[in-house]
Amino acid sequence: MIYVDKLRKEFKKTIKDPGLKGSIKSIFKPKTIKVIAVKDISFEVAEGEILGFIGPNGAGKSTVIKMLTGILTPTSGSCTINGKNPTENRRNYVREIGVVFGQRTQLWWDLPLRETYSVLKEIYEVPDDSYKKRMAFLNEVLDLDSFISSPVRTLSLGQRMRADIAASLLHSPKVLFLDEPTIGLDVVVKDNIRRAIEYINNQEKTTVILTTHDLEDIELLANRIVMIDKGTNVFDGSISELKTKYGQFRELYFETDSPNPVNILNYENHFNFKPDELNIKAEGKTVKLSFNSSIVPVSDMLSYTLGKINVSDISVKDADIEVIIRRMYKHGENL
Amino acid sequence: MKRKLKIYLPFINAGIQEVATYRVNWIFYMLGNALACFVSYFIWKAVYSSGGTDTMNGFTMSQMVVYIVLMFLTSTIIASDGAWVVGEEIRDGSIAMRLIKPVSYNATFLFQELGNKLPTEFALAIPMIFAVEVIRTTMSGEIQFSILGLLLYILSCIIAYLINFYFNICFGFIAFAIKYLWGANMMKNCIIGFLSGTVIPLAFLPDALEKLFLFLPFASLNYTPIMIYMGKYTGTELLYYLGLQIFWAFFFFALSKALWKAAVKRLSVQGG
Ligand SMILES: Nc1ncnc2c1ncn2[C@@H]1O[C@H](COP(=O)(O)OP(=O)(O)O)[C@@H](O)[C@H]1O
Numbered sequence: 071m072i073y074v075d076k077l078r079k080e081f082k083k084t085i086k087d088p089g090l091k092g093s094i095k096s097i098f099k100p101k102t103i104k105v106i107a108v109k110d111i112s113f114e115v116a117e118g119e120i121l122g123f124i125g126p127n128g129a130g131k132s133t134v135i136k137m138l139t140g141i142l143t144p145t146s147g148s149c150t151i152n153g154k155n156p157t158e159n160r161r162n163y164v165r166e167i168g169v170v171f172g173q174r175t176q177l178w179w180d181l182p183l184r185e186t187y188s189v190l191k192e193i194y195e196v197p198d199d200s201y202k203k204r205m206a207f208l209n210e211v212l213d214l215d216s217f218i219s220s221p222v223r224t225l226s227l228g229q230r231m232r233a234d235i236a237a238s239l240l241h242s243p244k245v246l247f248l249d250e251p252t253i254g255l256d257v258v259v260k261d262n263i264r265r266a267i268e269y270i271n272n273q274e275k276t277t278v279i280l281t282t283h284d285l286e287d288i289e290l291l292a293n294r295i296v297m298i299d300k301g302t303n304v305f306d307g308s309i310s311e312l313k314t315k316y317g318q319f320r321e322l323y324f325e326t327d328s329p330n331p332v333n334i335l336n337y338e339n340h341f342n343f344k345p346d347e348l349n350i351k352a353e354g355k356t357v358k359l360s361f362n363s364s365i366v367p368v369s370d371m372l373s374y375t376l377g378k379i380n381v382s383d384i385s386v387k388d389a390d391i392e393v394i395i396r397r398m399y400k401h402g403e404n405l
Numbered sequence: 406m407k408r409k410l411k412i413y414l415p416f417i418n419a420g421i422q423e424v425a426t427y428r429v430n431w432i433f434y435m436l437g438n439a440l441a442c443f444v445s446y447f448i449w450k451a452v453y454s455s456g457g458t459d460t461m462n463g464f465t466m467s468q469m470v471v472y473i474v475l476m477f478l479t480s481t482i483i484a485s486d487g488a489w490v491v492g493e494e495i496r497d498g499s500i501a502m503r504l505i506k507p508v509s510y511n512a513t514f515l516f517q518e519l520g521n522k523l524p525t526e527f528a529l530a531i532p533m534i535f536a537v538e539v540i541r542t543t544m545s546g547e548i549q550f551s552i553l554g555l556l557l558y559i560l561s562c563i564i565a566y567l568i569n570f571y572f573n574i575c576f577g578f579i580a581f582a583i584k585y586l587w588g589a590n591m592m593k594n595c596i597i598g599f600l601s602g603t604v605i606p607l608a609f610l611p612d613a614l615e616k617l618f619l620f621l622p623f624a625s626l627n628y629t630p631i632m633i634y635m636g637k638y639t640g641t642e643l644l645y646y647l648g649l650q651i652f653w654a655f656f657f658f659a660l661s662k663a664l665w666k667a668a669v670k671r672l673s674v675q676g677g
């Protein structure tokens with residue numbers, strides 16, 4: 071369905087020396103540096119799949135989405151979606167896709183929301199009866215009724231995002247691209263949007279590519295994840311693969327009255343942890359640490375801790391995906 | 406054709422709604438123009454009274470007044486924000502939102518701007534034309550209104566608007582390439598003001614300059630429609646200038662398509 075082959079995007083960035091002299095110089099003789107935002111990324115997405123595209127800020131996620139949706143022309147490499155090249159025949163290609171950028175809107179700022187949809191109906195040539203059915207369906211999934219008569223500029227962020235997603239789905243696209251669709255939203259709206267995406271994917275076998283740095287989105291929605299960092303692919307696989315591969319991490323929580331428990335315990339030296347094998351956060355009485363259980367078994371950690379200080383409450387659990395990924399973000403280049 | 410219209414008609418509607426929202430902007434814009442019109446009138450009045458002649462370069466003072474009023478009307482009718490809007494959309498990346506739709510980029514602009522302009526144009530044109538005719542009739546003592554002249558003027562204005570629109574789109578793409586929109590736009594407006602006869606009628610220029618400027622696309626913007634309305638172009642001359650206008654409209658239309666192809670490859674949509 072989607073084939074991405076050694077996709078690369080370089081930007082030229084103009085840099086300016088400080089001060090007035092620098093500004094004047096930059097007008098006449100701008101200095102540019104090359105930024106490689108996406109570095110030969112390859113992956114595939116099957117029909118009907120929800121792919122979670124994750125990575126820290128500045129990893130290159132949005133740049134990949136912009137190339138896949140035909141907004142940016144790749145520096146090299148290729149992408150094929152549905153057998154089509156996005157930049158070759160843009161107007162023809164974009165009929166088959168839906169796009170939402172969480173940080174921008176495709177709705178007409180000054181029009182009542184309802185009219186945005188009738189504009190889109192004409193643009194995508196949706197016949198009257200399918201339009202009616204579609205609007206009823208989208209309204210049911212995304213609950214648009216309460217604000218459909220308001221001008222777009224008066225909508226709240228959550229309403230706007232729901233409206234934007236509905237706009238991207240009006241023409242029943244085969245592929246849906248969502249760039250940070252839950253950014254800045256409260257829990258209730260996030261939940262509504264996630265369910266909508268899941269439902270659409272389920273009902274219509276829409277292929278979805280979703281970028282986010284909210285890992286909950288990924289855990290609840292994605293069948294598969296591709297993680298990128300600094301423009302390169304660092305992981306491609308299912309969430310359970312990720313967990314078994316990098317999931318030897320365990321989390322240990324406890325509460326203690328001892329002052330300065332971290333110094334007393336001094337895990338690093340006692341167990342000879344390397345820096346990326348242990349992560350400690352202490353906050354008031356609570357201490358939260360994650361550690362690599364293949365280096366030190368859980369039982370050893372527990373008995374050492376309990377023997378050293380007075381602990382009032384203690385628990386151990388599997389590291390969740392968030393911890394795993396945080397760790398991968400930090401050491402992306404080593405993986 | 407009908408289908409095309411159906412696609413782009415909503416953009417006219419969107420444009421109309423925009424104006425409704427920003428009406429105050431428009432009122433100030435018009436007040437500024439009217440003020441410039443008065444300043445221009447007093448300058449020319451001084452020129453004519455110090456010159457001591459009734460006719461200068463074929464213009465009587467009453468024709469000069471008509472010229473000033475028509476200049477005000479025509480510039481408003483053919484005004485296009487394209488350069489600015491394109492530049493801004495490229496700069497802030499909102500151009501992406503047009504790119505993800507199966508529509509022609511330039512056409513969505515054109516229709517949106519038409520929506521912006523149509524209501525105000527009607528509101529302005531009818532009283533202005535009326536004023537021009539009252540001035541002409543009282544100052545010359547005879548009715549000079551010709552329905553054919555008016556229709557030809559409207560036709561010429563439509564072509565002039567298309568020239569201006571596509572010229573500005575081209576300019577926006579070029580300004581984007583040199584990354585210096587604001588200064589370039591100011592300079593462009595000044596130069597065009599001069600080349601299109603907004604500042605002084607081209608007939609007042611030395612012969613060689615007049616001939617050159619008349620051929621350049623900028624005379625096709627303001628000067629040609631006004632000369633047509635004033636009945637200064639007739640017969641083959643009229644056909645020649647209308648033909649020249651059509652030529653420039655096609656020229657900038659084609660150029661905008663070519664520049665768009667080049668620009669879209671170089672886009673670096675930022676943010677998000
Ligand atoms: N238009 C641009 N010009 C220059 N650099 C850019 C541009 N767009 C993105 N970048 C750079 O490319 C990198 C990737 O950006 P982006 O794709 O937006 O990351 P993400 O969406 O993963 O946060 C960043 O370092 C960013 O600064």
Ligand SMILES: [Mg+2]
Binds near residue numbers: 131
């Ligand atoms: Mg991003």
